[in-house]
Amino acid sequence: xxxxxxxxxxxxxxxxxxxxxxxxxxxxxxxxxxxxxxxxxxxxxxxxxxxxxxxxxxxxxxxxxxxxxxxxxxxxxxxxxxxxxxxxxxxxxxxxxxxxxxxxxxxxxxxxxxxxxxxxxxxxxxxxxxxxxxxxxxxxxxxxxxxxxxxxxxxxxxxxxxxxxxxxxxxxxxxxxxxxxxxxxxxxxxxxxxxxxxxxxxxxxxxxxxxxxxxxxxxxxxxxxxxxxxxxxxxxxxxxxxxxxxxxxxxxxxxxxxxxxxxxxxxxxxxxxxxxxxxxxxxxxxxxx
DNA sequence: ATTGGGACCTGCTCGC
DNA sequence: TGCGAGCAGGTCCCAA
Numbered sequence: 001x002x003x004x005x006x007x008x009x010x011x012x013x014x015x016x017x018x019x020x021x022x023x024x025x026x027x028x029x030x031x032x033x034x035x036x037x038x039x040x041x042x043x044x045x046x047x048x049x050x051x052x053x054x055x056x057x058x059x060x061x062x063x064x065x066x067x068x069x070x071x072x073x074x075x076x077x078x079x080x081x082x083x084x085x086x087x088x089x090x091x092x093x094x095x096x097x098x099x100x101x102x103x104x105x106x107x108x109x110x111x112x113x114x115x116x117x118x119x120x121x122x123x124x125x126x127x128x129x130x131x132x133x134x135x136x137x138x139x140x141x142x143x144x145x146x147x148x149x150x151x152x153x154x155x156x157x158x159x160x161x162x163x164x165x166x167x168x169x170x171x172x173x174x175x176x177x178x179x180x181x182x183x184x185x186x187x188x189x190x191x192x193x194x195x196x197x198x199x200x201x202x203x204x205x206x207x208x209x210x211x212x213x214x215x216x217x218x219x220x221x222x223x224x225x226x227x228x229x230x231x232x233x234x235x236x237x238x239x240x241x242x243x244x245x246x247x248x249x250x251x252x253x254x255x256x257x258x259x260x261x262x263x264x265x266x267x268x269x270x271x272x273x274x275x276x277x278x279x280x281x282x283x284x285x286x287x288x289x
Numbered sequence: 290a291t292t293g294g295g296a297c298c299t300g301c302t303c304g305c
Numbered sequence: 306t307g308c309g310a311g312c313a314g315g316t317c318c319c320a321a
Contacts, residue, residue, distance in 0.1 A: 001314070036298080064315080082314045083299080098299090117298045119315060162292065171316080179314065231300095270294065271314065 001082035004143070004176030005219035006232050006240065007064050010086055013235040015059040017088060017108050018068075022055045025104035029095070037100045037115065040123040050124060051076055056105075063139050063175035067125075074126045081119025087112045088235045111235075139175035143212050148174070150209040157197040157205065164200065165193035166269035168212075177212070180225055183249045183274045185211040192280040193266070193273040218245060225249075248274040 002010070026048045028035060035044050055071040066086070068076040078086070087096065090109045095102060101113040101122060113122070140156065141148045156173045157164070167173055168182040177185070186193050188211035191204055200208070219225060224240030226232045227250050233239055247256070251263045256276040265272050 003315095033298090039297095079315080081298090081316085115298095116300065117314085119298065121316090160291090166292085169315085269292090272312090 001178065002080045002084065002224070002232055003064060003178035003181055004061075005181070005216055005242065006224035006234075007061050007066060007080065007176075008220050009223045009234050009240065010080075011059055011061045011066060014086065014088060014111075018056045018059055018105060018111075020055065020057075021108050022053065022106045023051055023103050024053065024106040026052055027102040027104075029099060029102075031100070033118075036118040037113070037120060037122050040121060042123050047122070047124065050074065063142065063171060064178070074124050077121075077123055077125050078113065079121045081115060081117060081121065083117040083231065084113065084115040084120035085231070085233055086235055087114060087233075087237060139171050140173045141175065143174055143176055144216055148209075148213075150206045153209045153212075154200075154202065154205045157200055160197040162197055163194045163268050164191060164197050164208075165271075165273045167197040169269060169271065174212075176216070179271050180227070180246070180249045181212070181215050181219065184247060185215045186273075187248045187276060187280060188215060190279055190281065192277075192282045193268055193275050194282065218242065248276060250274065 028044055028048070038044055038047055050072065051070070057069045057071050060067040060069065064079060066078045068078070070076060080086070088109055088111050093110060096112055096114050098114050098116040099112045100115050100118065100120070103111040105111060113120070141152060153174070157167060160167045160173070165182055165186065168177050168185070169179070183193070185208065189204065189208040191200070191208060219242040222241040222245065223234060223238065224232055225242040225246070226239040227243045227246070247258070248263050252265045252274060254263050255261070256263055256279060259276065259278045261276050261278040263274055263276055265274050267273070
C-alpha cells in the first residue's frame with residue numbers, strides 16, 4: 001500500500017532524525033508463524049547481530065523501498081508491503097499492536113515497524129557479499145528521476161503486450177507505482193487501463209509520462225494517500241492528504257469529476273482498476289477527452 | 290517467453 | 306446477532 005509518495009514521505013520524516021544515529025537495540029517480538037518479516041534470507045540472529053550497534057549513515061528511498069545505509073557498509077532494506085508503518089516514538093513508548101520489529105535509536109527514541117498483514121519485509125543487502133537476492137537495484141527507473149524520459153517510458157511499453165495498467169504496476173518496467181497512482185495517472189492521461197501497452201501512440205506516451213510525474217509530485221507534496229481502507233500514516237502518525245484529489249481510485253459508483261459518468265472498476269492483473277469509461281477511451285486515436 | 294493467477298497475511302465489510 | 310465468505314493488495318512463485 002505505501003507507494004512511492006508514501007515511502008518518500010516517511011523517508012523525509014525520518015531522515016533528519018536518524019542520520020548519524022546508532023541502532024542500539026533490536027527487539028523482534030515472537031511470532032508463532034515465524035519471522036515473516038525476515039523471510040528473504042536473513043535469520044533473526046544474524047540480522048540482530050549485524051544491525052545492532054551500527055550507525056545509520058544515510059536514509060534513502062528506491063521505489064517503494066527504504067534503504068538504511070549503515071556504517072558497516074551494508075544496507076538495511078525495509079519494504080512496507082501494503083499495511084506496513086514505521087512509527088518513530090519517544091523512548092519507552094508502548095508498542096502499538098502488530099509491532100513486528102522494534103529498533104531503539106540512541107538519542108532519538110524507538111522505531112516501531114508495525115505491519116498487521118506481514119506483507120512487508122526487512123533484509124540486509126551487501127554488495128560485498130554478492131547477494132543474489134532480489135534487490136531494489138534491479139528495478140526499473142525512478143519515475144521522478146532525470147533518466148525517466150518519455151522515450152524511456154515508450155521503450156519499456158513497446159516491449160509489452162499486457163494491459164497498460166498491468167505494465168505500470170510491473171516494478172521492473174517502472175518502479176514505485178502501485179494501484180492508486182497507476183489508476184490516477186491513467187485517468188489524467190485519458191488512457192483506458194486495458195489498452196495494450198505496445199499500442200500506445202507517441203502522443204499518449206508523452207501525456208502518460210507527464211501524468212505519472214504530476215500525480216506523484218502532487219501526492220508527495222500532500223504527504224501521500226490515506227484512503228478509507230488504507231491506514232497509511234507517516235512516521236509521526238499523521239495521515240496523508242492526497243485522498244481528496246483522487247479522481248477514480250476507490251470512487252466506484254461515484255460521478256467522474258470531469259464528465260459526470262459513473263466510475264467503473266474491472267479486474268486487471270489481479271488488481272482492481274478504477275476508471276471513467278468516457279474520459280478514458282479504449283480505442284487508440286479516440287483518447288482525447 | 291510472456292502472462293496470468295495463486296499464495297502469503299489480517300482486518301474489515303457484507304450478506305445470509 | 307453471529308458467522309463465514311470475500312475483498313484489499315505488493316511481490317514472489319509456478320504453470321500454461
